[in-house]
Amino acid sequence: xxxxxxxxxxxxxxxxxxxxxxxxxxxxxxxxxxxxxxxxxxxxxxxxxxxxxxxxxxxxxxxxxxxxxxxxxxxxxxxxxxxxxxxxxxxxxxxxxxxxxxxxxxxxxxxxxxxxxxxxxxxxxxxxxxxxxxxxxxxxxxxxxxxxxxxxxxxxxxxxxxxxxxxxxxxxxxxxxxxxxxxxxxxxxxxxxxxxxxxxxxxxxxxxxxxxxxxxxxxxxxxxxxxx
Amino acid sequence: xxxxxxxxxxxxxxxxxxxxxxxxxxxxxxxxxxxxxxxxxxxxxxxxxxxxxxxxxxxxxxxxxxxxxxxxxxxxxxxxxxxxxxxxxxxxxxxxxxxxxxxxxxxxxxxxxxxxxxxxxxxxxxxxxxxxxxxxxxxxxxxxxxxxxxxxxxxxxxxxxxxxxxxxxxxxxxxxxxxxxxxxxxxxxxxxxxxxxxxxxxxxxxxxxxxxxxxxxxxxxxxxxxxx
DNA sequence: AAATATTTTTAGGCAAACCTAAAAAAATTC
DNA sequence: GAATTTTTTTAGGTTTGCCTAAAAATATTT
Ligand SMILES: [Mn+2]
Ligand SMILES: [Mn+2]
Ligand SMILES: [Mn+2]
Ligand SMILES: [Mn+2]
Numbered sequence: 001x002x003x004x005x006x007x008x009x010x011x012x013x014x015x016x017x018x019x020x021x022x023x024x025x026x027x028x029x030x031x032x033x034x035x036x037x038x039x040x041x042x043x044x045x046x047x048x049x050x051x052x053x054x055x056x057x058x059x060x061x062x063x064x065x066x067x068x069x070x071x072x073x074x075x076x077x078x079x080x081x082x083x084x085x086x087x088x089x090x091x092x093x094x095x096x097x098x099x100x101x102x103x104x105x106x107x108x109x110x111x112x113x114x115x116x117x118x119x120x121x122x123x124x125x126x127x128x129x130x131x132x133x134x135x136x137x138x139x140x141x142x143x144x145x146x147x148x149x150x151x152x153x154x155x156x157x158x159x160x161x162x163x164x165x166x167x168x169x170x171x172x173x174x175x176x177x178x179x180x181x182x183x184x185x186x187x188x189x190x191x192x193x194x195x196x197x198x199x200x201x202x203x204x205x206x207x208x209x210x211x212x213x214x215x216x217x218x219x220x221x222x223x224x225x226x227x228x
Numbered sequence: 229x230x231x232x233x234x235x236x237x238x239x240x241x242x243x244x245x246x247x248x249x250x251x252x253x254x255x256x257x258x259x260x261x262x263x264x265x266x267x268x269x270x271x272x273x274x275x276x277x278x279x280x281x282x283x284x285x286x287x288x289x290x291x292x293x294x295x296x297x298x299x300x301x302x303x304x305x306x307x308x309x310x311x312x313x314x315x316x317x318x319x320x321x322x323x324x325x326x327x328x329x330x331x332x333x334x335x336x337x338x339x340x341x342x343x344x345x346x347x348x349x350x351x352x353x354x355x356x357x358x359x360x361x362x363x364x365x366x367x368x369x370x371x372x373x374x375x376x377x378x379x380x381x382x383x384x385x386x387x388x389x390x391x392x393x394x395x396x397x398x399x400x401x402x403x404x405x406x407x408x409x410x411x412x413x414x415x416x417x418x419x420x421x422x423x424x425x426x427x428x429x430x431x432x433x434x435x436x437x438x439x440x441x442x443x444x445x446x447x448x449x450x451x452x453x454x455x456x
Numbered sequence: 457a458a459a460t461a462t463t464t465t466t467a468g469g470c471a472a473a474c475c476t477a478a479a480a481a482a483a484t485t486c
Numbered sequence: 487g488a489a490t491t492t493t494t495t496t497a498g499g500t501t502t503g504c505c506t507a508a509a510a511a512t513a514t515t516t
Binding site for chain 1: 492493494495496
Binding site: 007060 | 469481
């Protein structure tokens with residue numbers, strides 16, 4: 001595998017994070033994620049396409065190729081191992097590790113990362129609970145939990161609904177929740193254990209991100225997997 | 229202190245390494261050190277001058293300003309701490325650490341480096357025996373040794389001659405060795421403990437780098453300090 | 457001190473990664 | 487399905503860091 005610039009790596013990682021199962025990623029989404037302009041994204045997509053890291057057709061979004069996915073997992077592996085090192089060994093606090101790892105992840109020596117992994121005792125999760133890909137890019141799929149058990153602000157993808165009654169489906173339809181819907185819990189009200197959640201609209205960058213409410217009963221029947 | 233690019237940092241560090249006591253550094257020297265072209269060096273010197281990191285006058289070489297020196301010591305601190313980490317904790321071999329540290333040194337979080345320093349137990353020397361600057365940029369001046377005790381290929385600066393007789397000075401003059409001469413020992417012959425040394429010509433980039441021979445008797449009377 | 461050789465700078469260009477503004481395509485609304 | 491809005495791309499520009507070739511300054515020889 002060749003060597004990629006910091007910028008290319010940041011794009012690849014961002015696409016990986018935005019892209020889920022099915023998903024193609026849009027120009028505006030990626031621009032928002034990377035705090036850059038849509039025109040810059042288009043430039044970069046053309047380049048990444050010639051390097052065969054993404055599938056891209058003008059005006060129709062893009063997704064990682066197999067090589068692109070492999071690369072993304074390498075970068076995520078680096079990132080999370082460094083986060084673990086910073087928290088575990090250097091006693092950085094939980095919230096500080098990300099920013100520093102954002103730079104360290106671009107040091108590309110494979111030997112460095114594999115030795116670091118060994119030194120740390122092959123940790124399986126980073127300080128945020130996200131799984132660390134192994135040497136072969138294998139990543140533990142994070143467990144599925146019901147919405148009640150989801151940490152606040154943890155983006156997750158709906159993957160299971162335990163009650164499939166007509167009434168339940170009616171409610172889900174109304175709330176615009178379906179299999180594959182990506183959401184995060186923004187607040188938990190202790191009075192009645194109701195949740196305030198935000199649904200991430202696919203193919204809409206900054207569209208109606210308004211929060212909706214979920215009763216405890218409903219939340220216990222919706223299961224989701226943490227997004228990476 | 230502001231943030232500098234990887235390229236700027238590499239230039240600053242290279243100037244520091246080439247510049248000794250007195251010394252101004254020349255365009256060709258720096259170009260050779262950085263494996264770049266003289267024209268690129270001139271471009272960068274103009275920029276570093278406007279940033280007040282070097283004193284530079286066209287056609288008359290350059291040297292680091294006080295700020296430039298401070299920055300150089302920060303980068304060298306990072307570099308050597310990472311080398312120590314790689315060798316000591318990750319069990320990298322002696323010769324492997326440099327290349328990796330060359331990248332890690334550009335991750336600029338001060339907190340990262342200070343915590344790393346603490347984690348490593350405030351080491352005073354890197355795996356090559358070079359001193360590690362402390363948090364304030366203070367660096368231990370490396371000890372002076374006679375040429376016999378100098379490790380092979382360790383660039384050093386002549387700083388003392390114990391025998392000052394006419395005969396000795398005549399010989400030194402002939403061999404073109406003087407106070408401040410920079411040299412390195414290339415071979416040691418076990419038969420008679422004579423040394424083959426190379427003298428680095430100041431203000432001449434790739435000039436007559438031919439090796440000369442030094443008898444054991446002479447070598448024991450010449451003292452030098454490791455260069456950084 | 458002239459002539460010659462070497463070193464350094466200038467001039468002009470290129471690639472990467474950004475940007476703004478305008479044009480084109482796609483999606484949405486009427 | 488036509489009009490409007492939104493998204494995406496194109497066109498053209500900037501900065502950084504590099505390059506080659508030519509010109510200018512300095513150093514060395516003769
Ligand atoms: Mn990054
Ligand atoms: Mn993390
Ligand atoms: Mn470096
Ligand atoms: Mn070293």
